[in-house]
Amino acid sequence: MPTIKDVALAAGCSTATVSRALANPEKVTDATRKRVASAIAKVGYSPNLAARNLRRSESRTIVVLLPDIANPFFSEIIAGLEDVAHREGYRVLLGDCEHDTGRAKAYFDLLPTNQADGIILLTAEIPLSLVTQQARGSQIPLVMACEYFDHLALPTVRIDNPLAAARAIEYLSSLGHRRIATITGPMQNPICIDRVKGYQSEMARQQLAVNPGWIVEGDFGFLSGYQQGQLLLALPPEARPSAIFCHSDEMAIGLMKAARDASVRVPEDLSVIGFDNIGFSEYCQPELTTVSQPRDEIGRCAMRLLLDVLRKKQVPHQQVLNTQLIVRASTAQAPKL
Amino acid sequence: MPTIKDVALAAGCSTATVSRALANPEKVTDATRKRVASAIAKVGYSPNLAARNLRRSESRTIVVLLPDIANPFFSEIIAGLEDVAHREGYRVLLGDCEHDTGRAKAYFDLLPTNQADGIILLTAEIPLSLVTQQARGSQIPLVMACEYFDHLALPTVRIDNPLAAARAIEYLSSLGHRRIATITGPMQNPICIDRVKGYQSEMARQQLAVNPGWIVEGDFGFLSGYQQGQLLLALPPEARPSAIFCHSDEMAIGLMKAARDASVRVPEDLSVIGFDNIGFSEYCQPELTTVSQPRDEIGRCAMRLLLDVLRKKQVPHQQVLNTQLIVRASTAQAPKL
């Protein structure tokens, strides 16, 4: 592999000039710039990034930490993230923590050694100490998306979870549903707490009673939706919900399977709303009514925010994006009775 | 950030000794090793990898190139890959080429500059020139998984596609189906050609005629399954297939939606087989009969193979893993005429 020296030799100048021609083109003559350019082409040079990174103390690599690559919810966010990153000359290192604390720490450890310049957190399921510890010392470039930590004022991109939940409930209420349950995500996630709050406040606003048994916790996955669905559908008739709002599409789809197994018709007997609008939600039976998040835009915003932080721009701390209720076939007028 | 010098100072030895204590512990005394270890703990040292990489001309980073992160088929492969990589001290850089040639090239360019040590290709949708060009010069560490290139003898991990397809057809035939169609993936992929070959040869073996209109090309996605499904279901009754074998679960699910829309019952009127056994296939309606690939194991094998290549071990060129037909509810006895 040719080095900058070979280029300097071929261009008849010093390595410093070559370096400048590349990094600060305005600092060299037009003539030299051209000579350097053709020399680069001639010897087939491309800079050794390890050396550059060593010198500049940066890596142009952004770590994106997520709980589970397998979850299709994240894929579009990642696509958005990556697109912005590539445009700006950054690389994205995807870190799947698999709900495993050790992994997350390993990724955080990349920062002080300049193997990564910043972190985007798509999960709150990491030890808070990792974040606070870092934040205490020097301000590390850290941006959260989707999730957030309550007490920490980190730059964050997110949706208005209470509002999104409230809208879903409002819609169900408008269809005449009075017994509305919810299958939440893991309740250690602030966003799930928010959605439950939105659920509760809207239920109150609609003057609907909430049976404590109507709030059940899942883990966003198919199976938990199926299992919790079975529980809800097994409630005695007077307590059995006629509509269920799920914190993820996967759980909603699991729930619909539980309904089929229990011969409960969706949407005639049971209305179901999901969350996320994953590709699948259009292809399940019935097609799923769901709360859509601008996933691509969430990814783009998060990356832009992080790059702003890296460039020490003044950044707004919270960015809230809009959700949209997509009405499909899994919701209908509440059954009479 | 403390450097190796600080450690040397704290341990009362030279930087060379510290370096050796870390890289070749057997070359230093027990006593020194302990002194170094406690010095490292004391100053909170962790090596600057940019410097190490520069010196060693390696990056301990493996690029994994795939056509589309959003496709859940890859997620489990990636999980397997990553697990092996992490265990062996390597990092995984995921490269989504999004069917975009330029991106792939950018990732290949990481190799000569020591930003990546090797590449695992999960897609054949890249310009072949990238591969051959590299292969010509120096043997670059490149392993393929799932996909492969015909004429190139690259180390590859894959399944027996003709056999898997033949088994699916054999099963449909055993259910009495005589008019069996197939929705393929993009036909520039050798694996799709293989599956079609398996389909054709098994049809012949079962003495079943193949209507040329029964082989239609999709792109692995939901929508193409839906659209091609509509076409197949619109065939005149005597040419209309009673069973369809799809090259992906997504297409099979799209197809089932097309069937619903056309009031064709699955499996009573139409049997459907998918490919991949994605998580969703258990939750769709009806549950999907599908060909399962050992995705986790494919990922693990591919990474192990690549690491073997990096370590210059003699490696077997082709590794073929087994598939399994998972029978669920989307297939049934062929309808009586």
Added chain:
DNA sequence: AGAGTTTATGTAATGCATTACATTCAGTAA
């Protein structure tokens, strides 16, 4: 005891790009 090994450690060169500082030269003002 003397010569030859072996083992442990230190010294200094190395990998490559960047950049502070030094130098050169052309151009401007007095």
Added chain:
DNA sequence: TTACTGAATGTAATGCATTACATAAACTCT
């Protein structure tokens, strides 16, 4: 013409870990 400014380029130090080579010390064998 002299002194000075600014632009363009060169020289060399720098970032940090690794490792070839050198040295020192301990040990073996005759």
